[in-house]
Amino acid sequence: MPTILIDGNPYEVAEGRNVLQAALDHKLDLPYFCWHPAMGSVGACRLCAVKHYRDENDEHGRLAMGCMTPATEGTRVAIDEPEAAQFRRSVIEWLMINHPHDCPVCDEGGECHLQDMTVMTGHAHRRYRGRKRTYRNQYLGPLIHHEMNRCIQCYRCVRFYVDHSGGHDLGVFASRDRVYFGRVEEGALESPFSGNLVEVCPTGVFTDKTYRRHYARKWDLQSAPSICGHCGLGCNTLVGARYGSVRRVANRYNSEVNGYWLCDRGRFGYEHVNADDRLLKPQTPRRDGDELSVSAGRVWDEAIAAIRVTAATGKLAAVGSPRASLESNFALLTLVGAERFCTGIAEPERRLVGRFAHAARAGAFHVPTLQEIEGCDVILVLGADLTHEAPLLDLALFRAHAAAGAAIHLVGLRAGRVGEFAASFESGDPGSIATRGRAVAAGLRADGGEDPVAAVLAAAHCPLVITGTQHRDAEVLEASLAIVEALRARNGTHPWFAMSVSEANTLGVELLDDRRGMSLASVIDAIEVGDISVLVVAENDLFERCEDHRRLADALQRLDALVVLDHMVTATSSLATHAFPAATIPESSGTLVNSEGRIQRFCQVLRPAEDVVPSWSATRDIIAAIGRAEDADWQHLEDVTAAIEASHPAFDGATKLAPALGFQLEHQPISRVGHRYSGRNATIRPDAPDEPDALTEVGGLGPDGALPVAPRTPGWNSNEAINRFRIEVDGPLRGDNPGLRIFATNGNGAHPAPSPLDPGRSPAAATPSALDTPRSTAAATPSGDDDTVLVCAAAEIFGSESMSRRGPALAELAPDTYLRLHPKRAERLGVVEGRAYRLRLIGETFETSLEAVVKVDDELPDNVAVIPAGYAETRWWQQPTWMRLESVEVEP
Amino acid sequence: MTQVFYVASALAVVAAFLTVTRSNALHAVLYLVLALFALAIDFLALGAPFIAALEIIVYAGAIVVVILFVIMMVAGAAVSGEQERRWLPPRAWVVPSLLAGALAVLTIGSLAAGGGQAVAPTTIGPREVGAVLFTTYLIGVELASVLLLAGLVGAYYLGARD
Amino acid sequence: MSAHAELLTRMAVTLVVLLVAAPMLVWVERRLLARFQLRLGPNRVGPFGILQTVADALKLLTKEDWVPPFADPVPYVVAPMILGITVLGAFAVVPFTASGAIVDLDVGLLFFLAMSSVGVYSVMLAGVASNSKYAMLGAVRAAAQMISYELAMGLSLASIVLIAGSFNLHDIVVAQQGLPYVVIQPFAFVVFVIAGLAELKRAPFDLPEAENEIVAGFHTEYSSMKFALFFLGEYLGMILIGAIATTVFLGGGNGPFLPAPVWFAIKVGLFIYLFIWARATLPRFRYDHLMAFGWKVLLPVALLNLMVTGALVVARTAGS
């Protein structure tokens, strides 16, 4: 480790650092703008000027930029030197000449890097009396607000948007002192990572448009560490709330998961928490429309009475949810017992996830972290559209491509954004994807063979195979696993394999259901034969998990009681006899398992409305009310987590993910809100969640970010303060808790003992059902009927995810419901691109109708029709299905 | 005046009895004050207003106040009452009762034997008392004053700050 | 008019006059204090605010009569009564009129002393029975203070008794036909006034109810009518001390032109004015100073005065 001299004091710094990083590592105040820990140095802003001396005898030195000066052994610099300080002050003064008089109306105010730096350099008095330069702003879509006057030309935005994340539509224009950062034409930013501009911009040029509508200053926000619930990656977020509503979501640095970034779905998807159509009062939707006529207490009493009677006769079952916490699912499992518990994942997907989880648990491969993926050199993506399924995985792929020059090969229905930088893309329906995968595996086994992808994979140092669950196709997964197995056999190394799952806790629920409870289909069967008379559903819309909606609706209607706990009004909750409001992720604490098998804890940010409780707590109350209080003797979330740990060894250590109940730092609990001069009980006081938690409203801020509730230290109010909470730049946080990985790893991913895959495992459900029989896409080949197409669903980043699409900003960005067809097929069907049709889709076992705009796409296979996944109109879709299309044009 | 005398006497006897039997020290002292008042009225009825006034000033006004003062300083009534009850089991009453009974027998006997008049025919004012005190009982008064002087000196000595 | 009827009439008149005068005194004190402090005082209720006291009294009467659950109920209720009874009782021997007091007691002065010494019980019982630390502290202070100053007061009066040769207040008034005793006995007068103030527990001797240390002292826990009795007792006490001082030192109702009760009232009024004036001027004593002053100054002065007076009286009687 080199030792450098800063202001005459020796400091040890890590190898390969520059002076700015070294100064920040040692928590010295050296101002900067353009440098970013993830994007490196460009020396553009001239703010990190230091005095650099040649050697000990050099008395004059010369000004040098800290970020451009390597910190090698014996480097001697001075930060606190009059000329350097004056230079930095002058730089700020020049920048401030054109900076507008805006701070009171600027959303960055109070967490502005420019404000911090202005104070830090000591520029306090504006001498300039001339006129300021102005720019017109652009409309950049519903997510990002543009205020170009405030720009200080640090270039961070284009460096992030174009260089770091591979976007195209943000650029820098004009000449001399009129540099303009924007789009060629007004319009929504296309990159799914545009929200990061808000955090990257050191001042208020790019601000969060959703936050603008209900703006609160950073110092007023009540924040707690949370986990994004809008895809399976489990990005770490910092949710800010005020006056009882969620105001914004910001990135929470996690050195192993999302780093500094969030995708737009995660950042702007929070609006569903504040939505008007939430379920906020106990209701009896099936009985009548007049919700207020029944008191909350009566709804509860009736529900309990029904459950108590049924629990005695054994005709009670429960459906959990992959978007609910482990604790909520476990509480349901405790209520009905493992045999009567259904995870609520649709059967085809459940099979895939089960297979993946089993293989990963067995150690067949290493599941890399997002950070590890950035270091891979050859990546094969098989049947996954990462841009829309798990956007940050897309970013990791781009980083691998841009930084390490990784070759990315795509085989799938749609390329997504990855296609722009992929080395190859082969389009195909799920069946042909699987076939292609098998071919690659065979090629690998055959020593590369003539298959180009196999050849590249075979030559790779660090190959990675990624697949997804969006096609619900077991064959695709098996083909991917075959490639992995071939790689292992070939290289003798431990192959890397990742799979994107669709929801925040899919993997967790699957692992929780280790005794293989009921499948959703068997639940419906059991209702039909009268084996289930009361069903409890938590945070799940069964209509999103089941194809035959008519049959499902009939079954649900047959139930004596359908008790639904959810935070949204869904098709299922509308059929409930008793619907109870549940808390969303920001309103509760819990544990989630992401797609790489990382257990992470989210903490309650704000108190939900009256009557709204976390599902686990409502379920616990049900268990107690039916006279089994000893089964669920849980006071706090911690107790539930401990119970999970006790009964499921897979989750060992989950209780240690968050500070324990009553945790204190320096004799104070950790505060959700920053310090105020006054006491914190304003006219409307900040919410104090009832649930006793390690986080409170009255405590202090943990020193040095043992749990960085809102990174902020004296002098550093912007999110750049994160550097103060880390041992070294880009390293883990001090007292870091990046989550606990379930899948065993050995340090940097080399697995101790590779074991062959277990292809013989059949994840069959306890009671086989007609609906459970897999429909192989390969088996049902087109029967020569020209009207029959394989209907596949494609995930859309905005719109497919059930919670985020309820926010107005993302709803605006979600494409209209479409049906994508090959032009020839469209012609044969007699439909025209761009027009809306009412379509009848007739399948083997069920039929449905769909109103959609027809789009033609000549890259599609002729026999495939693509619909967006997860939309209200398309949520019946579970797996690729051969269907006959009939169209009726809708009058405009 | 005779009726007043008897009523006051009866009151004095009852109050004295209650003074002895109360376990709450505060209440006992209050009954003592009551007994002293009754005695003062007796004196008044017997034609000795000066003595009556002195009785109240000296005994009720000064001495018992000091006792009360001590009670206030020492402990709460509830605790001390419990302690009192423990200190006074029934057998502790035997000897004092016997002695008091003997005294009562003697008094009643002597009264029955000697008859005597309940209420004095004349009022004896302070002048007469003073005259008697400083003539007939001069030695007694002087001795008492010497005793008090000794007490006073002792109190000064004890109270002196080094 | 029979003797009994006359006695009853005198009692009734005295009682009514006193019970009207005492609340009026509250108003007088508040107005006077205000004037001393460059304020106006209560001037809103009735003409010159004279009905303020009535309003206050009504408020006190309509408040909840509350015995705290932790208090010793009987002594708690009895305590304010004792104050009322002793103070009003003492008025029985005060010769308001030329013809003497309600009861022309031979030991009138002693009766006054007896009553004022029994008055201590009210304070002590209130303190002990309240079972509250502030009340207790107030009571302890009050008891110590009243015992200490009663001695000096008694001794100062003893010298007057020596000169007058009687405990009978009427006799003392009559004896002052020529010269009021304040001229003959200035030291006794000063000692009596100071000790009287201390007996009243008024500024600068208001340590038993020093509000900034012990809330309201012995009557912290009292409310409503019971508090009103304490309040009344204090103002009646002012009148009583004034009346005794008038009787003993200023020759009672003696004076030219005006009838005796008027003279008496004027002289009492002067004393009351003095008390209020002192309250407006003097800060509260420190407790040890209070005790030291009582025992080391007032008592020796009173004793010396008594000795000298006794010697002079003996010399005069021997001379004559």
Add this chain to the structure above:
Amino acid sequence: MKVRTHYPPWAAVTGLLRAMWIIFKYQFRRPVTIQYPEQRAPVAPRNRGRIVLTRDPDGEERCVGCYLCAVVCPVDCIALQATEDEHGRRYPEWFQINFSRCIYCGFCEEACPTYAIQLTPDYEMGEHQRSHLIYHKDDLLIDGPGKRHQYNFYRHAGVEIGGKDKGEAIAEEPAVDIRDLLP
């Protein structure tokens, strides 16, 4: 100044009598009491009393909802929610001052970057119900500019609002034409 530390023994008595005499004389001086509802004490124009929200010379709300008053308030009696109109002009959606907690320190006025919040000499704020002491925007907003007659924040700020385009504020160049390559 020489401070006396030793006094003659009679000083206690003479001092006491002097004090009595001084106080006695006070009786004959004119009371300083002001008979409040009928008479009123003169209040300085800068006296810190009831808080108001002022309007700029154009008659628009001055408050831009920057939260600086709320954060500087030592007793935390100010609560507000910022929002903006369709033209980008910021204003408070609601604004509350809890006058039962306000200590009239004037920090909010000092912190206000737009001269919106100002303290007035009005001190007559008695209410029978505490909740009535929570003043809402309707109660706070006055129709004038208060002490600052001319200041209009949006004439200085660079943001674009309805009726003021980029480059139209005080000391602003016209908006840059980014398609112009001329030097």
